Amino acid sequence: EGNPIKDAVVVTFDDGYHDFADYAFPILQEERVPAVLFATTGFINGDLWLWPDQIMYAVENRGNQSVSFPGASGTLDKNLSDDECWNYIADFCLTLPPEERNEVICQLYRNIDLDIPNEAPDRFRSLSWQQVKEMQALGLTVESHSYSHPILTKLTDQEIINELKKSKEMIQTNLGCKVEGFCYPNGMKSDFDFRVKNALIELGYSWGVTAYPTLSPLADLFEISRYNAGASMEDFFKTVFGVKYLSMRLE
DSSP, X not given: OOSOOTTOXXXXXXXXXXHIIIIIHXXXXXXXOOEEEEEOHHHHXXXXXXXXXXHHHHHHTOOSOOBOOTTOSXXXXXXXXXXXXXHHXXXXXXXXXXXXXXXXXXXHHHHTTOOOOSSOOGGGOBOOHHXXXXXXXXXXXXXXXXXXXXXXXXXXXXXXXXXXXXXXXXXXXXXXXXXXXXXXXXXXXXXXXXXXXHHHHHTTOOEEEOSSOOSOTXXXXXXXXXXXXXXXXXXXXXXXXXXXXXXXXXX
């Protein structure tokens, strides 16, 4: 409430994977660091598992096969690494509305003769509502990250409303808390627009966060910018101590 604290750092986590409870939250508790979890509620509810993970599971289990799928310009060579293969398919799926994306993923599985598991394999499983509730009681703040993690700009106006409303209602029902914040799935500039922002306002959200940094992170409360923690401790320290911010100012 009121004016934000100057030079504050807010620690956030997206989606709701089980390893948040296994690894991250115990450290946050030990160090007495507050955090926000942006929950993909359909994932935590057990209704679905996340589509990028469906792609990774297929890629990791393709064996010694080349990969093809609708929309690919040619076939992905079997010698490509899992990460290279995943990046290519996931980047393409980011451009599609949910129904087309799901068909691409289904065809990918058919082409490598693999069944899509009904539930997320252990590596990709979510937290349970009970786990989230227990962490919430210890100080965790929970906000919305949509119901099914779609690219919102690929949805109709009504589909956007459904995603934002359903997610908010599920958090309120399961955790009994007020939901004010939203984290845009994927979080790049092309992943949200005025339609999404207007829907957030209409549904009573107060702010939204992105997945990229800016020089003025609070200039627009529905476009609050964030830094990625980075792949190494060196990268993380550069973020926390402002080196990345300074380098942006000098560009």
